[in-house]
Amino acid sequence: MTSRFTGAARAVAACAAALAAVGGAAPAPAHAQISPPQALATGGPVPDGAKTAKTTKTVKIVKTVKTAKVERPKKAARSEQVDFTGVVALDNCSGSLVRGPRTHDTDAALVLTNGHCLETGMPKAGQVFVDRPSTRTFTLLDRSGKRTLGTVRANRIEYATMTDTDVAVYRLGTTYRRLAERYGVHALRLAPSRPRAGTEIRVVSGYWRKIYSCKIDGFVHRLREAEWTWRDSIRYSSTCDTVGGTSGSPLVDPATGHVIGINNTGNENGERCTLNNPCEVDGAGKVKVRPGADYGQQTYRLARCLGGGDVDLTAARCALPKPAAR
Numbered sequence: 001m002t003s004r005f006t007g008a009a010r011a012v013a014a015c016a017a018a019l020a021a022v023g024g025a026a027p028a029p030a031h032a033q034i035s036p037p038q039a040l041a042t043g044g045p046v047p048d049g050a051k052t053a054k055t056t057k058t059v060k061i062v063k064t065v066k067t068a069k070v071e072r073p074k075k076a077a078r079s080e081q082v083d084f085t086g087v088v089a090l091d092n093c094s095g096s097l098v099r100g101p102r103t104h105d106t107d108a109a110l111v112l113t114n115g116h117c118l119e120t121g122m123p124k125a126g127q128v129f130v131d132r133p134s135t136r137t138f139t140l141l142d143r144s145g146k147r148t149l150g151t152v153r154a155n156r157i158e159y160a161t162m163t164d165t166d167v168a169v170y171r172l173g174t175t176y177r178r179l180a181e182r183y184g185v186h187a188l189r190l191a192p193s194r195p196r197a198g199t200e201i202r203v204v205s206g207y208w209r210k211i212y213s214c215k216i217d218g219f220v221h222r223l224r225e226a227e228w229t230w231r232d233s234i235r236y237s238s239t240c241d242t243v244g245g246t247s248g249s250p251l252v253d254p255a256t257g258h259v260i261g262i263n264n265t266g267n268e269n270g271e272r273c274t275l276n277n278p279c280e281v282d283g284a285g286k287v288k289v290r291p292g293a294d295y296g297q298q299t300y301r302l303a304r305c306l307g308g309g310d311v312d313l314t315a316a317r318c319a320l321p322k323p324a325a326r
Contacts, residue, residue, distance in 0.1 A: 001116055001225065001247075001265055001276055082202040082211065082254045084145035086188040088138040088152070089206035093117035093248040095138060096204070097179070097187035098169075098259060100306025105177040107309030109187060111138055111154065111170040112299070113248030114264050115162040123162045125227040128323040130311070132157040134170060140183060145209040149183045159311040162228045163321045165297045166264040168248075169311055188250055190303035191258040194232075201236070202252045203263050203296075207245030214240035223295055224287075225265055225278035234261050234296040235280075242266060242294050251296050259299055266294035 086097040088111060095113035116122045119136050123129060134157045140149045152172050160168035172179075179185055195216060203212040214237040223233040234251065236242075242249075242263055251261035270291035271277035278295060280288045305311050305318035313322050 001122075082204065082252050082257070083143040084141045084204060084206065084209070084211075085143045086185060087141050087145070087204050087206040087250070089141065089209075090117060090136075090138060090248065092207075092245070094204075094206040094208075094246055094263070095248045096206070096250040096259065097140075097176075097185070098190050098250070099176060099187040100190050100303045101192050102307055103176070103187075104308060105180070106175055109152075109172040109174055109176045109179055110158065110306070110309070111152075111172060112190075112250065112259075112262060112302075113168050113170070114166045114262065115160045115168045116166055116264070117248050118157070118160055118168055120157075123160060125229070126163055126324070127161065128163065128321050129157055129160040130313070130323055132160075136170060138170075139206070140179075140185060141206055141209065145206075145211075149185065152179070159305075159313075159320070161321050162230075164229070164231050165301070165320070166228070166230060167262060167297065167299070167302060169302070171310065175309075188252065188259045189257070190299050190306065191253065191256065191260045192300055192303040194298060194300050195234075195253065195260040199260070200254050201240070201260065202254055203236075203240050203242055203246060203249045204252055205242075205246040205249045205263075207249075208243065210246075212240040212242055212246075214238070220280045220295065221283050222281040223265075223278050224273045224281055226273070226275040229281075230264075230297055232298055234298060235290075236294045236296070238292075240294055241292075251299075261296040261298050263294075263296045267291055 088095045090113060093113050095111050098110055098112045134154045136154045137151050140152055142149050154170035155173040156171050158169040158171045176187055197216050197218050199216045201214060201216060217235045217237045220233040220235055223230045246263050249263040250259040251263060253260050265278050267278055267290055268276040270289060272289050273279040301319050305313060305315050305320050312318060313320060
């Protein structure tokens with residue numbers, strides 16, 4: 001999950017240098033951040049659980065638009081309608097504005113990404129963070145992914161963990177209604193039920209401004225990577241060959257437009273259960289390695305925990321890991 005992003009940054013820099021040598025300075029690619037990524041508090045390279053660039057094989061800014069009329073988000077009728085609506089870019093990962101079945105327009109808006117994408121560093125196995133202060137910013141994209149609508153800011157980390165799942169939820173200092181009024185953007189809805197194998201999915205990366213198309217190839221009883229273990233993970237079919245910066249991308253079901261998962265990791269070079277090389281563990285404890293396989297985490301458990309603008313760990317159907325008792 002860690003060294004891939006560094007490789008991608010070097011590749012972009014090398015390309016720019018080559019172009020500059022031929023005919024003058026080249027503009028930065030639209031999908032690359034202008035400044036190099038910063039190391040997190042762990043002291044290592046910036047984590048990127050969905051990989052850092054398979055091209056190198058390495059826990060995956062501000063325009064004002066006219067006021068838009070607040071409308072209820074519409075369901076997608078065809079796969080072609082999946083776009084970048086509600087998608088954001090982080091400085092090291094991807095993410096999305098999300099809401100749950102019980103969310104209201106007047107609730108504080110939430111941003112979903114991976115736990116390993118936290119600006120404070122990757123949570124250790126067993127760690128769960130709730131209600132931590134944050135001032136992190138997110139770049140909000142237009143539906144085409146070609147333009148940025150503006151920058152939104154968090155005021156706290158609502159919930160984050162890399163235990164059982166790999167998820168972080170940020171709470172913004174504004175509501176869903178205000179975002180719709182200012183930017184004409186609606187949050188993506190989290191599906192409250194478990195998806196099925198064979199379901200078509202779109203992995204929508206705000207960092208790279210790219211959409212990957214594939215199917216759910218199957219589910220993994222336990223997915224193990226270094227010290228972390230995730231349960232009931234999603235394995236993709238081969239056409240979702242995700243790369244660096246795609247960590248935290250929502251997995252969208254094109255039939256409904258709902259989010260059913262979040263992209264987080266992949267096996268880089270066939271190693272067994274090591275960092276950047278997750279392995280599959282079945283119910284009997286048998287380990288299987290799938291070189292090049294890519295994975296995501298289901299989000300229906302998170303959907304069942306979302307209340308009025310927060311993550312309610314006391315909700316009847318909430319099964320997310322809870323912080324250790326003090």
